[in-house]
Amino acid sequence: MQEIHWFKIMLDSFWPFLSAGLCFTVPLSLLSFVLGLGLGFLAALARLFGGPIASAIARFYVWIVRGTPLLVQLFLIFFGLPSIGIVLDAFPAALIGFSVNMGAYLSEILRAAISSIPKGQWEAAQSIGMNWSQTMRRTILPQAMRVATPPLGNSFISLVKDTSLAAAITVPELFQSAQRIAAVTYEPLILYTEAALIYLAFSSVLSALQNRLELRLERNLVTAEAPK
């Protein structure tokens, strides 16, 4: 009998969970990652090429963000900023929090990936007359992305799971809907297991995409089966 009861609870909660996931968890993760990538790229460029002032600003940003808990950052933005007149809705507050947080971590990944490209690649590009941005776009970044893809995939998957923290600042995402339904059904074991499985499904899709992207970026390195 118990099993049928559990099955019914799972079935009833599945659509609310999935729609919370698709309406909040997925867009929050995607947007934060894209914005974080942009911020991280700027910070990485500032560190690598920006001169002392820009580099110091980027270093400071990474230091602050990496050195403080993400949950505290979210609380600061959503509950703290209204005290100085900045009132944000839950979703934009979470988006800002996650993007800024991601940016700091991604900047280190991108910085390492860009620095890993040998100096000879810069020189070869410059010797054929490319300017800085052409060199970056055509020669350095395509190679750096191959190096950066595995750690970027790591960060993205972490981010997807970390968006559950947005529940704490009232974003009605996947984990929050699990909390809500658990509070009325008194079935935390089954509901949190179900929520965990949906996170696992999202992460698995990302892992698979990462693998495909890696294969694509490494197509020039396959020597064993190369046709000619």
Place this chain on the structure above:
Amino acid sequence: MIKLSGIRKSFGNLEVLKGIDLTIREGTVTVLIGPSGGGKSTLLRCINLLELPQAGSCSVGDMSVSFAPNKHPRSDEILRLRRKTGMIFQAFNLFPHRTALRNITESLTVVLGWDESKAKKRGMELLDKVGLADKADAYPSTLSGGQQQRVAIARALAYSPEVLLCDEPTSALDPELAAEVSATLKAIAAEKVTMAIATHDFRFAASIAEKVVFLEQGVIVESGEPRELFLNPRNERTAAFVASSGISFANMLKI
């Protein structure tokens, strides 16, 4: 014509080039020899401004750039000068993420804005010239060192530079592959492409050069035709360096 005058370059306290004057006539091959650390590579890299000299001037064709310690040439000047020069590196430095053909057409499509089909046609001509037309779609990691260097030669020639700078083009290769690259460079020299080559390979130097320059500790010790420099060096340092190779130039240069 390439004209360098009074080129000085220091890295920190180390003065690598101590006022170099050198003229390379159009359509001729000049070979730089000398001990490692003597300034050969740095001198080549000063011609396409991968290194910025602190004094002197450099002119390639109709363009001239002069240097001073705190004066940075304008970036459009640097780019214009680089488009008049092509460079071959010791480590090839091909773009690993692009096919052989794409390596060559990159300068044409990205820098000069040629359309894809015109660039591809030019790229195939050059691959054919270096004997690698069948490797157009191969990635560098699937090519031998000699093949990679030949693709690099084609890449440097793509936009018809006024001078080809070769920085120890065969040093990273075994004798067989080195011979293959030397042969390619000789074929190109035969087409009256102006070249400046830094090398430790005396046989190659003697067989390709119209002028040999012996560079040691940042100064030109001696320069002249291969025959006089290798057979009758005037300077004792040149004589010692040439003798250290153990090659009998007398037999070699008679031909």
